[in-house]
Amino acid sequence: MAALAKHRDECSRAGILIWAGDMVDRGRVSALEAVVEASRRSCPSARIVAVFGNEEYMDREEEFIRRYPSVVWLNDTYIVVEEDIKLAIYGSRGVLDRPTRWQRRHIPGIEAIYRHRAERAAAALRELRGKADKVILVTHYAPTRLTLEGEDPRIWPELGSTIMERVVLETAPDLAIHGHAHRSKRLEAVLGRTRVINVALPARGDVAVIDL
Known part of the structure; x- marks a missing residue:
């Protein structure tokens, strides 16, 4: 969260925000809510594009996709x-x-x-x-x-x-x-x-x- 805030000016102009996996720990789907909110505060206009990491467990992919439809999951x-x-x-x-x-x-x-x-x-x-x-x-x-x-x-x-x-x-x-x-x-x-x-x-x- 602090890292995003540090780059608030650049992030406010960014068109795309990319997540390269491991946004949460141990498959905790609900924990991504805080990451989404922080991203929206710092990068309000950016399209969020994400891939899953090993911490976003394979058997929970559909749950992540359903709960966070504003994220483009690739x-x-x-x-x-x-x-x-x-x-x-x-x-x-x-x-x-x-x-x-x-x-x-x-x-x-x-x-x-x-x-x-x-x-x-x-x-x-x-x-x-x-x-x-x-x-x-x-x-x-x-x-x-x-x-x-x-x-x-x-x-x-x-x-x-x-x-x-x-x-x-x-x-x-x-x-x-x-x-x-x-x-x-x-x-x-x-x-x-x-x-x-x-x-x-x-x-x-x-x-x-x-x-x-």
């Missing part, structure tokens, strides 16, 4: 909006090279789910290149290992995906935004022709302001 889907430019945003939880132990126990077929997400993202990003002036990929999990520096390399496979890294290199979105890497020391990188930004609040200690 779940392996995209929107095209007109700001000063035509902007396409594709959003997804993202992909992990190695599902976590909890995921392997509780989400049947999680490896296949991740493969399908990567394939779907690649197809959509190729399509969107012809529909917009700028294309943004938003995922919760990191789409490259470049912005995982500072995290323990032993858990990099549970923070991001080399498969998605290949997708980014092949489809070249203009910008890739992610969260999840809370201890990252490298918050921005360039992967091929794509600028990658880790917007995880614990890593940055602030919100990220991006001017396209």
